[in-house]
Amino acid sequence: MGEFTMKDTIILAIETSCDxxxxxxxxxxxxxxxxxxxxxxxxQKRFGGVVPEIAxxxxxxxxxxxxxxxxxxxxxxPSDLTAVAVTEGPGLVGALLIGINAAKAFAFVxxxxxxxxxxxxGHIYANALVQPMQFPLLALVVSGGHTELVLxxxxxxxxxxxxxxxxxxxxxxxxxxxxxxxxxxxxxxIDRLAHEADEAVExxxxxxxxxxxxxxxxxxxxxxxxxxxxxxxxxxxNPAHVARGFQESVVEVLTTKTLRAAKEYxxxxxxxxxxxxxxxxxRTSLEQVFEQEGIAFTVPPLKLCTDNAAMIxxxxxxxxxxxxxxxxxxxxxxxxxxxxx
Amino acid sequence: MIWLGIETSNAPxxxxxxxxxxxxxxxxxxxxxxxxxxxxxxxxxxLEKVNLKPSDIDGIAVSEGPGSYTGxxxxxxxxxxxxxxxxxxxxxxxxxxxxxxxxxLFNGIICSLFDARRQNVYAASYTENLSETVIEEQHISIDExxxxxxxxxxxxxxxxxxxxxxxxxxxxxxxxxxxxxxxSLQLPRASKLIELVQNEPLPSVEEIxxxxxxxxxxxxxxxEWIKEQKRGNQ
Numbered sequence: 001m002g003e004f005t006m007k008d009t010i011i012l013a014i015e016t017s018c019d020x021x022x023x024x025x026x027x028x029x030x031x032x033x034x035x036x037x038x039x040x041x042x043x044q045k046r047f048g049g050v051v052p053e054i055a056x057x058x059x060x061x062x063x064x065x066x067x068x069x070x071x072x073x074x075x076x077x078p079s080d081l082t083a084v085a086v087t088e089g090p091g092l093v094g095a096l097l098i099g100i101n102a103a104k105a106f107a108f109v110x111x112x113x114x115x116x117x118x119x120x121x122g123h124i125y126a127n128a129l130v131q132p133m134q135f136p137l138l139a140l141v142v143s144g145g146h147t148e149l150v151l152x153x154x155x156x157x158x159x160x161x162x163x164x165x166x167x168x169x170x171x172x173x174x175x176x177x178x179x180x181x182x183x184x185x186x187x188x189x190i191d192r193l194a195h196e197a198d199e200a201v202e203x204x205x206x207x208x209x210x211x212x213x214x215x216x217x218x219x220x221x222x223x224x225x226x227x228x229x230x231x232x233x234x235x236x237x238n239p240a241h242v243a244r245g246f247q248e249s250v251v252e253v254l255t256t257k258t259l260r261a262a263k264e265y266x267x268x269x270x271x272x273x274x275x276x277x278x279x280x281x282x283r284t285s286l287e288q289v290f291e292q293e294g295i296a297f298t299v300p301p302l303k304l305c306t307d308n309a310a311m312i313x314x315x316x317x318x319x320x321x322x323x324x325x326x327x328x329x330x331x332x333x334x335x336x337x338x339x340x341x
Numbered sequence: 342m343i344w345l346g347i348e349t350s351n352a353p354x355x356x357x358x359x360x361x362x363x364x365x366x367x368x369x370x371x372x373x374x375x376x377x378x379x380x381x382x383x384x385x386x387x388l389e390k391v392n393l394k395p396s397d398i399d400g401i402a403v404s405e406g407p408g409s410y411t412g413x414x415x416x417x418x419x420x421x422x423x424x425x426x427x428x429x430x431x432x433x434x435x436x437x438x439x440x441x442x443x444x445x446l447f448n449g450i451i452c453s454l455f456d457a458r459r460q461n462v463y464a465a466s467y468t469e470n471l472s473e474t475v476i477e478e479q480h481i482s483i484d485e486x487x488x489x490x491x492x493x494x495x496x497x498x499x500x501x502x503x504x505x506x507x508x509x510x511x512x513x514x515x516x517x518x519x520x521x522x523x524x525s526l527q528l529p530r531a532s533k534l535i536e537l538v539q540n541e542p543l544p545s546v547e548e549i550x551x552x553x554x555x556x557x558x559x560x561x562x563x564x565e566w567i568k569e570q571k572r573g574n575q
Contacts, residue, residue: 051562053410057553060414064425065550078426094411097377098418104381105422109395328381 009082009320012106013313014067016099017091017119018145019050021062023070024309025081029317032129034073035303035310038062045184049174052092059098067102070309078110085316088116088326089336090145096332104328115316116326120146120338121158123273125318126304126311134268134296140258142282143274144170144185147214147254148338149261155318156341161261162212169250170276172216176223176246180239191279193243201226201238201245205253212261219249247281255285262295269296278305342399344539345384345423346531349376349416350408350436351455353502356383357531358391362539364532365391371502371528376415384419398427400543402534405433406555407463407478408455413554421552430543431552434534437465437478440500442533443526445470449496452476454486456503462486463557466497471537480557483507487514496520502527 008027015022019040025033040058044050071078086103089096100116107114123146124139139150147164167175170187177186180193203222206215223246230237262270270290276282277299290297304311324341346367348355354376357367366387388395403420406413417433424431440453447469454464457480464486465478476489490497491514499511500522511519559567 046566047562051560053560054562056410056414057556057560060418060421060553061551063418064421067422068425068550094414097411097415101377101380101415101418102422105419106426108381108385109423109426111395328385329378331375331377 009317010076010080011083011085011313011316011320012067012070012081013085013117013309013316014099014103015087015122015307015309015312016059016063016095017087017089018095018307019044019055019058020307021059021066022307022309023066024313025070025074025076026310026313026317029128029314032310033076034070035308036066036069036073037308038066041185048178048184050092052094055092056094056098059095063098063102067106078106078112081110081112083113083115083316083320085115085117085312087119087122087312088330089333090119091332091334093332093334096334100330100332104330108328113320114326114328114330115319115324116330117312117315117319118336118338120148120150121315122311124150124152124271125315126273126300126308127271127298128314128318129304129310130298130300133271136265136267137269137271138258138262138265138267140254140270140272140277140286141274142169142254142272142276144168144174146274147216149212149258150338151261151265151267156322158338158340160338162214162257164214164216165208166215166217167220169214169216169254170274172220172250173276175220179224179227180242187276187279190243190247191281193240194247194281197240197244199241199244200248201241203245203249205249207253212257214253214257216250219246251281251285254282255289258286259289259293262290262293267295269298271297272299273305275306278302342539343393343397344400344402344535345398346402346534347380347384347416347420348404348436348439348529348531348534349380349412350404350406350529351412351502352409353528354379354383355529355531356380356387357535358387358393359532359535359539367530367532369528369530376412380415380419395423396427398423398429400429401431402434402531402538403431404436404439404529404534406436407480407557408436410554410556413556417552417554421549424546425549428546430546431549432538432541432544433552433555434537435465435478435555436529437463438467438471438537439529439533441465441467442471442537443530444498444500444522447498447520449498449520450475450490450493451498451500452490453500454503455501456506460484462503462507466490478557483510487511491515494518498522500526
């Protein structure tokens with residue numbers, strides 16, 4: 001990134017796009033000074049998924065506590081900060097609005113610039129907190145709300161070369177987990193079960209021909225139909241076999257398409273980002289193929305895969321260097337497109 | 342003592358700056374713009390006009406509900422974050438009381454209400470000068486509210502933009518006892534928020550973190566979940 005000869009760039013970042021209230025302080029885009037996440041999983045699991053109204057209510061309860069904790073853990077004062085960053089979208093609009101309005105109010109009182117960050121750019125830049133990014137770079141972003149292949153030719157340049165046409169990968173995990181009567185969030189349970197299974201139920205793969213797009217709703221339906229047919233015949237399903245079959249389908253499609261794109265665009269580095277990149281099955285598969293291909297592959301540590309504010313701060317540091325600034329009229333943009341800065 | 346008042350509980354927006362009991366500046370608008378877009382620039386603009394810095398603010402009064410969930414959250418989030426940043430108190434005021442205060446000189450009962458859909462309202466009623474609360478603020482059906490008011494056999498002044506929705510029903514039930522606030526008194530004013538709290542004891546800054554809107558209703562999903570738990574326990 002740019003030189004920090006004059007003075008460190010210290011960003012307070014806030015993220016409230018879904019069900020985590022998070023704040024972090026990042027130095028020079030690479031160093032996490034503090035990283036606080038207040039999770040709502042305990043509350044939301046009652047409903048088997050994230051209820052937007054409940055998420056918004058929890059964010060209001062947590063927001064100043066989380067920001068205060070981030071400053072205290074960093075042993076910093078507002079006067080030490082260079083800018084305030086916040087997730088502008090995509091996400092749940094009511095949830096986004098809490099982080100955005102808190103960020104604007106804080107920035108206003110302390111006379112700091114404000115930077116609105118794209119949530120997916122944040123997930124990608126979580127990797128900058130692990131090691132420097134090498135371009136051209138291919139990012140596989142997989143989470144409860146996203147499944148995208150993003151090509152980056154340099155910092156701040158994003159080209160979405162493939163995305164899901166229906167369900168996100170994480171969404172499919174959650175839905176299949178529900179079919180298998182597992183608690184929310186389902187991903188980690190399926191991942192664990194899949195590893196324990198000695199055999200797999202065969203499920204289809206959606207290749208969508210030469211496209212880099214994804215589709216997971218057919219796979220989800222195949223799992224539901226399988227269970228339905230077994231129920232009709234009065235037979236018990238083996239959840240582990242179903243979990244392994246489902247996971248194998250998801251992982252094979254994600255890995256194959258990512259590899260093909262990495263070769264076509266001749267990238268120097270492939271990164272995985274987003275909540276589903278915490279999945280062991282996916283990590284292992286990607287690590288193996290890219291080691292064979294001799295292409296650098298990185299995936300952030302688990303706590304930087306799920307939603308957090310450190311990643312927003314990392315992306316914002318590069319945006320700050322590039323001169324990107326937001327306004328006090330910033331609004332939540334639930335369907336925000338990933339654009340270059 | 343310099344107060345900042347923030348009112349975003351429903352579609353109208355009002356921001357005021359009051360110094361030592363004098364209104365320095367106030368904006369009241371009914372443009373149905375997104376509060377998230379307008380609140381912070383409006384606060385900035387008003388403070389600039391009266392030549393004050395954010396750090397000059399000694400206290401913040403905000404409309405805490407009931408009202409639109411999103412509107413309340415925007416006002417409360419901005420208010421509590423400014424308060425916490427400045428280490429100055431934030432005081433919540435009932436959005437129904439603020440609205441009723443517009444008609445506080447009425448010699449009778451003052452009833453403020455917001456539409457809550459499906460023939461329900463958020464409503465409260467007070468005596469002249471808001472000296473007594475005769476109907477606590479609540480989520481109630483319009484019919485039940487009107488029955489309660491009818492039993493009091495006193496003139497009632499209705500205040501609020503949503504009163505128009507129920508006007509026919511109100512007249513039908515209360516007849517000549519029903520009065521309707523003039524247009525200029527239908528919008529909540531942030532200076533009234535401040536007026537209602539400026540002589541009260543201030544909460545401590547330790548209470549800022551736990552300050553949240555008063556929604557008066559639990560979220561739909563939570564209500565259903567509770568119902569299910571009860572069913573499960575039977």
